[in-house]
Structures are given as structure tokens and as C-alpha cells.
Amino acid sequence: MIGPQQEATLAGVARLLSAPTEHGPGLAAHRAHFGPLPAPGEAGLIDPVTRSGLRGRGGAGFPTGRKIAAVAAAGGRPVVVANGCAGEPVSGKDHVLLELAPHLVLDGALAVATSLGADEVLLCVHRGDPIAPSLRVAVAERGEEGRAARLVEIPGRYAASEESALVNFINTGTARPTAKPPRPYERGVGGRPTMIANVETLAHVALVARYGADWFRAVGTADSPGTTLVTVGGAVAYPGVLEVALGTTLGEILELAGGRTGPVGALLVGGLGGGWLPAEPGAAVRLDHADLRKAGAALGVGTVLAMPAGVCGVTETARIASYLAAESARQCGPCMFGLPAVAADLWSLSGAAGDPMTIMRRLRRRLGLLPGRGACGHPDGFARFVRGALDTFADDFRGHAHGRPCPGDGRAWLRLPASGDSTPAGWR
Numbered sequence: 001m002i003g004p005q006q007e008a009t010l011a012g013v014a015r016l017l018s019a020p021t022e023h024g025p026g027l028a029a030h031r032a033h034f035g036p037l038p039a040p041g042e043a044g045l046i047d048p049v050t051r052s053g054l055r056g057r058g059g060a061g062f063p064t065g066r067k068i069a070a071v072a073a074a075g076g077r078p079v080v081v082a083n084g085c086a087g088e089p090v091s092g093k094d095h096v097l098l099e100l101a102p103h104l105v106l107d108g109a110l111a112v113a114t115s116l117g118a119d120e121v122l123l124c125v126h127r128g129d130p131i132a133p134s135l136r137v138a139v140a141e142r143g144e145e146g147r148a149a150r151l152v153e154i155p156g157r158y159a160a161s162e163e164s165a166l167v168n169f170i171n172t173g174t175a176r177p178t179a180k181p182p183r184p185y186e187r188g189v190g191g192r193p194t195m196i197a198n199v200e201t202l203a204h205v206a207l208v209a210r211y212g213a214d215w216f217r218a219v220g221t222a223d224s225p226g227t228t229l230v231t232v233g234g235a236v237a238y239p240g241v242l243e244v245a246l247g248t249t250l251g252e253i254l255e256l257a258g259g260r261t262g263p264v265g266a267l268l269v270g271g272l273g274g275g276w277l278p279a280e281p282g283a284a285v286r287l288d289h290a291d292l293r294k295a296g297a298a299l300g301v302g303t304v305l306a307m308p309a310g311v312c313g314v315t316e317t318a319r320i321a322s323y324l325a326a327e328s329a330r331q332c333g334p335c336m337f338g339l340p341a342v343a344a345d346l347w348s349l350s351g352a353a354g355d356p357m358t359i360m361r362r363l364r365r366r367l368g369l370l371p372g373r374g375a376c377g378h379p380d381g382f383a384r385f386v387r388g389a390l391d392t393f394a395d396d397f398r399g400h401a402h403g404r405p406c407p408g409d410g411r412a413w414l415r416l417p418a419s420g421d422s423t424p425a426g427w428r
Contacts, residue, residue: 013219013245015227016101016203025134027141030103037107037209044115046072049205051213053225057093058083058198059273059300060377061289064205067195070185071116074193078118081170081189082109084125084135084199085154087161088271089417091301093229094199096241098131101203102138106149108202111209112195113148120148122189123199124166127153155427157420158272158327162376163196165329175427176329177376200229200302220246224288228299232257234306234413235264244287251283253304263309266392268414270300272320273381275388276313279306296388300381305414312408313393314400317386318346319412324382326419329427334370334379342366342386349400356401364390 023029050065071078082105084094098105109121123139125132132151139149152170154160160175167188169175188194197205204226208216217225224246230253233239237258244253250267254260264279275297277285285295292298307316321343328335345363348354363386370383390397396407420426 013227014243015207016097017243019101021100025100025102027103037111040115045111045209048208048213052208052216054204054208056198057200057228061299064201068112071193071195074186076192078116078193078195079189080109080113080118080121081166081194081196082123082199082202083161083166083196084123085161086126087158088301090305091231091271091303093231093241093302095131097200097203097229098135102135104203104206105199106138106142107206111206122150122152124152124154126156128156159329159376159378164376167194173428176331179375221288223290228302231303235261235308236306237261247286247288249284249286250304254306260306264306265309265311266307268305269297271303272324272385274298274300275384276392278392308413310409311411311413312406313389313396315350315408317389318343318350321346321386323416323419328378332375334374338366338370339382352403360401
């Protein structure tokens with residue numbers, strides 16, 4: 001939860017979460033606060049969204065205007081998919097947005113559909129998500145306007161929220177990612193061009209449609225304009241979801257969450273597919289695509305998690321790597337063999353099993369074989385995560401490699417869910 005001081009501090013930049021909550025997330029309260037959604041002009045949404053500089057908030061940070069333009073250029077009657085699957089277990093932003101402002105997401109999805117001439121809008125969440133019943137109510141509230149929209153519930157697997165996995169599930173009932181090309185914007189749901197966007201991205205589209213590109217760029221940076229939702233957790237006083245201007249430093253974000261509750265050893269930025277940064281100088285890095293890339297991390301799904309000092313970086317990396325390996329779709333070489341092998345190497349280092357220098361050499365060699373070879377981006381994110389750990393926790397790894405006592409106190413600071421059913425039934 002966010003404390004009163006943080007609510008006051010955030011009032012100047014709150015956009016997506018600016019609506020008062022005392023009247024609930026219903027359509028009447030939504031329109032009273034944000035006003036009507038204007039019809040797209042002759043050029044549709046492509047021009048204002050492109051000029052706004054909006055980039056996707058689901059992980060890759062691809063320019064949204066270019067994505068809409070690619071679907072428009074593909075021809076035919078497209079489909080719009082709003083991705084609200086909380087695939088990252090450490091990110092709560094999409095759930096909070098759908099709970100507090102579902103109609104802002106629907107505004108964006110329906111506006112994109114109108115602009116593209118699409119006759120179908122699919123809002124995807126994980127199966128069993130408690131937000132699903134209220135989303136059905138929100139869709140029903142749209143009446144005739146929302147006739148094209150429907151809710152789709154996807155299996156609750158980490159890789160099932162990847163865009164090709166969503167298309168595969170909608171088409172075949174199996175939520176495993178598929179090899180690309182063709183990409184969804186070329187041939188997606190039902191073989192039609194498909195615009196897939198994260199729900200936060202679509203909520204920003206709704207604001208750009210209302211207020212324009214210049215308004216959107218009034219906050220943020222030149223490379224990364226606008227605001228973004230950030231899940232803050234770990235060693236902070238008020239873990240939760242904040243809306244901040246892009247360009248805010250990671251240290252400032254921790255302060256907005258009530259400050260650190262003790263010494264911090266490292267920051268995990270961008271989710272489990274993001275990257276580790278040392279607490280210092282990581283706190284000075286801005287939440288900006290270019291700055292994060294230069295530092296070795298990524299905005300990803302918008303998380304800033306403060307790992308308490310005293311936690312062993314080797315053991316924590318092994319634990320998270322094991323979860324990621326277990327959550328893979330197991331349909332390509334890197335996921336079937338590479339991810340479990342890297343996780344096993346990390347556990348061997350953590351427990352001083354085998355010759356540590358040999359294990360380190362093998363680990364680095366295996367990491368080099370993962371990127372660019374998978375059916376989806378899961379192996380790439382996995383490799384980035386582990387490589388970041390090797391740099392950030394270099395002292396811990398060096399100590400384990402030389403047989404010195406582990407500096408960790410045995411704590412597991414990050415709560416991860418149990419891995420899902422790995423059989424074919426678990427993906428349907």
C-alpha cells in the first residue's frame with residue numbers, strides 16, 4: 001500500500017491512477033473524471049501516438065506508434081489484444097491498473113480497434129485472476145460500444161503471457177510461445193493481423209487520444225516520455241505500485257515508497273527478466289530506457305525491488321533461476337536443456353559442490369549459448385538476469401569460487417509462487 005505522504009507526493013504526476021477511488025471504477029465515474037474519448041481523426045491514432053514517443057510497457061519497450069502502423073499496413077481486418085496477464089510474479093502494476101481504471105484500458109483498446117477497423121477486442125488475464133469478474137462487468141457496462149470486446153483467461157504460466165503464446169492459445173487452446181516469423185502483426189488471431197499491447201500501454205493510448213502528444217511528453221525524458229507504473233518492493237517501508245515520471249532515479253523511487261527499511265545490497269529492475277544493479281551507484285540510475293540499458297538493466301515490466309544487504313546473491317540467483325527454468329515452455333533447446341543446466345551450476349556454486357572454478361567456466365560458456373536461440377525471449381531474459389548477477393554479486397561469486405564462507409544469512413527475501421504444471425495440460 002502507499003502511505004498518505006506518498007499519495008501527496010505523487011499527485012503531480014498521477015495520470016493513469018489520477019481518478020478518485022471513492023466512487024469506484026465504474027464507467028460513469030470514469031467519464032466524469034477523464035471526459036469523453038474523442039473519435040480518431042482522419043489519420044487515426046498513428047500520428048499522435050507516434051509523436052508522443054509512447055513505448056510499450058509490457059517488457060520490450062517497442063514504440064507503440066510503429067506497432068499500430070505495422071498492423072495497419074498488413075491489411076485485412078485486424079484484431080486487438082489487450083495483454084493483462086501478470087506473467088511476472090514480482091510485478092503488480094497491471095492488476096492494480098485493471099482494478100482501479102479498467103475503463104481507461106478499454107478506452108485505449110477500443111480506440112485502437114476503431115482506428116484500425118478491427119471488429120474484435122480481446123482482454124486477456126490469467127485464469128483464476130480475481131479481477132476477472134469485475135472486468136466482465138466493465139465490458140458489459142460499455143453496452144453497444146463494447147460489443148466487440150470479450151475476456152479471455154490464459155493459463156497462469158510465466159511464458160504464457162508472451163504475445164505469440166497468447167495468439168497460440170486463442171487459436172489452438174495451447175498457451176506455449178511459437179517461433180516467429182510470422183509475427184502477430186502479420187498473422188495472428190484467426191490468421192488476421194493482430195495488435196497486441198500491454199494494458200498499461202493501452203491506457204496511455206487513451207490519454208494520448210484525449211490530450212495529445214505534447215501533453216504526454218510534458219513529463220518524462222526525451223528518450224522515455226510520460227509516466228509509468230512501477231512495482232516497488234523488498235526493503236522499503238511501503239511496498240506497492242506507484243506512478244512516476246520516467247526519468248525519476250531509482251533512489252527517488254525508493255524514497256517515494258517510504259524509504260529503505262535497512263541497508264540494501266542490490267536492486268532488481270525490470271522484473272525477473274530484467275537485471276541486477278548494485279544498490280550504489282544503482283540508486284542514481286534514471287528510470288529511462290537508454291540509461292537503464294547503459295547500466296545493464298531494462299525497464300521491462302517496471303519493477304524496482306530492493307534486496308536487503310546480508311542476502312547471498314549466489315543463492316538468490318540460483319533460487320530465481322530455478323523458478324524461471326521450471327516455468328519455461330520446454331519446447332526449444334535453450335529452455336529444455338540450457339536453463340536447467342545453468343540453474344544447476346548456480347546451485348553447485350551456492351553449495352560448494354564440485355570444483356568452483358570449473359563450474360564458473362562452464363556457467364559462462366552455457367550463458368553464451370542461450371540468447372537468440374529460443375522460440376521466444378525467455379532464454380534471453382534469463383541469460384541477462386544471470387549475467388547481471390555475476391557482475392553485481394561478483395564478490396559473492398568470487399568468495400564461493402574460492403571456498404570462503406558464504407556472507408549470506410540464509411534469508412529468502414523474494415517470494416515466488418510454486419511453478420505450474422509442466423505437462424501439456426498445464427498450458428491449456
